[in-house]
Each structure stands twice: as structure tokens, then as C-alpha cells.
Amino acid sequence: MSPFKIRSANLKLQKMKAMIYTLGIFLFLSCGQANKKTNEKNEASASTELTEVTLHIGGMTCAMCVASIEKGVSEVKGVEYVKVALNDSTAIVRFSDAKTGMDEIKKAVEKRGYTVKSN
Numbered sequence: 729m730s731p732f733k734i735r736s737a738n739l740k741l742q743k744m745k746a747m748i749y750t751l752g753i754f755l756f757l758s759c760g761q762a763n764k765k766t767n768e769k770n771e772a773s774a775s776t777e778l779t780e781v782t783l784h785i786g787g788m789t790c791a792m793c794v795a796s797i798e799k800g801v802s803e804v805k806g807v808e809y810v811k812v813a814l815n816d817s818t819a820i821v822r823f824s825d826a827k828t829g830m831d832e833i834k835k836a837v838e839k840r841g842y843t844v845k846s847n
């Protein structure tokens with residue numbers, strides 16, 4: 729191997745290193761942009777108008793009641809979150825005002841044999 733060839737091989741290696749380095753920076757930058765975009769998306773969905781209410785439920789006696797109410801309420805179109813607590817007989821419901829209302833949620837609970845008092 730001539731000294732010239734060795735030098736050109738080194739040059740190639742350096743070029744490759746530079747390319748990998750640039751590619752790395754590029755990936756890092758595009759990755760950062762992607763993260764930024766997802767963050768914006770999350771903020772947008774978090775800012776959609778949701779109403780949270782605490783309902784007082786009557787007639788719950790066991791975990792099956794909790795499951796039944798949670799299922800019934802979660803099936804109401806526009807309900808984003810429901811958490812029923814047996815020990816204090818409450819249901820926390822978050823829903824989109826544009827898609828549903830208290831009447832719909834109350835109906836869903838009453839349909840399953842329980843009573844509702846909202847505050």
C-alpha cells in the first residue's frame with residue numbers, strides 16, 4: 729500500500745465521521761421538533777372545555793355498584809373521565825359541555841338503579 733492510499737483512506741474515514749456527526753445533529757434537531765409538536769398537541773387537547781362535577785350517588789353498596797355506575801357513565805357520549813368512590817358515595821365526572829350535560833349523566837346513573845344528587 730502506498731502512503732498516498734493510506735492518507736486517502738484516512739480522509740475518507742474523516743469524511744464519514746463528519747457525515748455521521750452531521751446526521752446525528754440533524755436527527756437530534758428533528759427529534760426535538762417532533763417533541764415540540766407533540767407537546768403543542770397535548771396542550772391543545774387539554775384546553776378543550778371540560779366540566780367537572782361531583783355527584784352524590786345513592787344506593788351503592790359494593791364494588792359491583794361502583795363498576796356498574798362507572799361503566800354506565802363512561803358510555804355517555806362526551807364523558808371523558810369518571811371515578812366513583814364507594815366510601816363517600818360520590819362520582820367525579822369530567823365531560824365535554826358541547827357533547828353532553830348533567831341530565832344525560834344523571835339518566836345513565838338512574839337507569840342502573842341509583843339516585844343522583846348533584847351539588
Ligand SMILES: [Cu+2]
Pocket residue numbers: 788789790791792793794
Ligand atoms: Cu353493589
